[in-house]
Amino acid sequence: MVSFPDVSITVPEWVQREVRPGERYVMPEDRMRFVISLAARNIERETGGPFGAAVFERDTGALVAPGVNRVELSLCSAAHAESVALMVSQRVLKTHDLGAPHLPKLELVTSSQPCIQCYGNLWWSGISRLVTGTSVAQTTAIGGFDEGPVPSNWAQLLRDRQPAERSMEVVEGVLADEACKVLELYARKGGARY
Amino acid sequence: MVSFPDVSITVPEWVQREVRPGERYVMPEDRMRFVISLAARNIERETGGPFGAAVFERDTGALVAPGVNRVELSLCSAAHAESVALMVSQRVLKTHDLGAPHLPKLELVTSSQPCIQCYGNLWWSGISRLVTGTSVAQTTAIGGFDEGPVPSNWAQLLRDRQPAERSMEVVEGVLADEACKVLELYARKGGARY
Numbered sequence: 001m002v003s004f005p006d007v008s009i010t011v012p013e014w015v016q017r018e019v020r021p022g023e024r025y026v027m028p029e030d031r032m033r034f035v036i037s038l039a040a041r042n043i044e045r046e047t048g049g050p051f052g053a054a055v056f057e058r059d060t061g062a063l064v065a066p067g068v069n070r071v072e073l074s075l076c077s078a079a080h081a082e083s084v085a086l087m088v089s090q091r092v093l094k095t096h097d098l099g100a101p102h103l104p105k106l107e108l109v110t111s112s113q114p115c116i117q118c119y120g121n122l123w124w125s126g127i128s129r130l131v132t133g134t135s136v137a138q139t140t141a142i143g144g145f146d147e148g149p150v151p152s153n154w155a156q157l158l159r160d161r162q163p164a165e166r167s168m169e170v171v172e173g174v175l176a177d178e179a180c181k182v183l184e185l186y187a188r189k190g191g192a193r194y
Numbered sequence: 195m196v197s198f199p200d201v202s203i204t205v206p207e208w209v210q211r212e213v214r215p216g217e218r219y220v221m222p223e224d225r226m227r228f229v230i231s232l233a234a235r236n237i238e239r240e241t242g243g244p245f246g247a248a249v250f251e252r253d254t255g256a257l258v259a260p261g262v263n264r265v266e267l268s269l270c271s272a273a274h275a276e277s278v279a280l281m282v283s284q285r286v287l288k289t290h291d292l293g294a295p296h297l298p299k300l301e302l303v304t305s306s307q308p309c310i311q312c313y314g315n316l317w318w319s320g321i322s323r324l325v326t327g328t329s330v331a332q333t334t335a336i337g338g339f340d341e342g343p344v345p346s347n348w349a350q351l352l353r354d355r356q357p358a359e360r361s362m363e364v365v366e367g368v369l370a371d372e373a374c375k376v377l378e379l380y381a382r383k384g385g386a387r388y
Contacts, residue, residue, distance in 0.1 A: 003210050004259055007203040007281040016197050065198055076281055077290045077318040078272060087201040087270055096271045120314030123342045124271040148317040149351050157343050 009074045009084060012047040015066055021092070025061040031109045032133055032174045035066070039081070039111045039182045042068040043191065050143065050186035051081035053110040055089040055098065058129055064106065065089040072192065082110050082118040086125045099126030099166065107131060111179045112139045113172070116148030122158065122168070129169040130158065133179030143183040203268045203278060206241040209260055215286070219255045225303045226327055226369045229260070233275070233305045233376045236262040237385065244337065244380035245275035247304040249283040249292065252323055258300060259283040266386065276304050276312040280319045293320030293360065301325060305373045306333045307366070310342030316352065316362070323363040324352065327373030337377040 011019075015038070025031040031054065038052030049069035056063055067085025071077055085108060090096055098106045107129035113136045114122060122130060136147045151157065158168040205213075209232070219225040225248070232246025243263035250257055261279025265271055279302060284290055292300045301323035307330045308316060316324060330341045345351065352362040 003213060003215050004205050004282050005285045007201075007278075007285055009201040009203075011198050019197060021197050071290045071318075075284050075288060075290050077284060077292075077320065078277060078281060078315055079290075083272060084201075087272060088198050090269050090271060091199045091201055094269060096265045096269050096273075098271075115314070116317055117314035120309070120311035120342065121272055123310055124265075126271065148314065149345070151343070151345065 009079050014045050019066050023063050035109050035111045036179050038068050043186050050182050053081040053085040055085050058105040058107045065092050080118050082114050083121050097126040116150050131171045133176050203273050208239050213260050217257050229303050229305045230373050232262050237380050244376050247275040247279040249279050252299040252301045259286050274312050276308050277315050291320040310344050325365045327370050
């Protein structure tokens, strides 16, 4: 007897069709351009909010898994782009710890700096580097999104994390102008904010 | 063609068998005792870590959905007890917003104060009250768990949230001694920490 439903979080059908696992995005800008294009396509196809993210192998740039905002269509307030990319990657690699010793070093690239929720998810995800596009200030100013009480020293807290092998590199503001444009497009279209 | 797997988060089979949706837990202590018993059973049956949580209707005490820690068995670092309870509840009520106007007021009761990840999840969940058992200090001292950089004024930030209709009541330390006992049991058994 099933008393409680399973939670199911999926990437959109167009992601399954258009995005290839293992495809290599060599340069940091290639990776950021890819996640910005996820955000843009997520608006165009009306499959969620204006955010894209992906987990890559740091050294090779091979794509592990993409994520887009799926809050409304997955009926799940936790289904922000970053968290979807992390959760799908953990499923792809069959571990809850993306920092497990048998894995290559992994990074999360996101079109917008994580909100308080995705910031929290980073801590137990196992990724060793985070690369962001727009800042919280830009996401709030342009998109009108509430990002929650992200501490001003958020990046330093990740860098200073103990034990040292769990500390995280943080690279901010890659292609931020291009990432801002997607938020501007969404704001002009009058999309939902959540 | 499916390139990327679905994420699936489930409650354990014993929860499906032993817990009844809609059952009423009238007093605050009844609700806390129930989530502590979820944590204890999750250890006994070896289905996850020593944490339990549940979403209830505030006025009636009717159970919406329970959650237990499912990190290892769901291959998902986000599957902490509180987040599982929130995600399953959103699925039960068919909305990403547990604060939607058509719903009764809902609360999350958790055997341990939320870590940085679950703290972040609270912000977009829509619950209007949080009730905790052990504090972060107790969870760390007894269970050896890393709870991340939860701000010292975390409860006040939830209470002061704007707009005012999104502010959250926070009640701390309900049956904390009983909640501590489950962490002590887990520590004695030498369970995994994640």
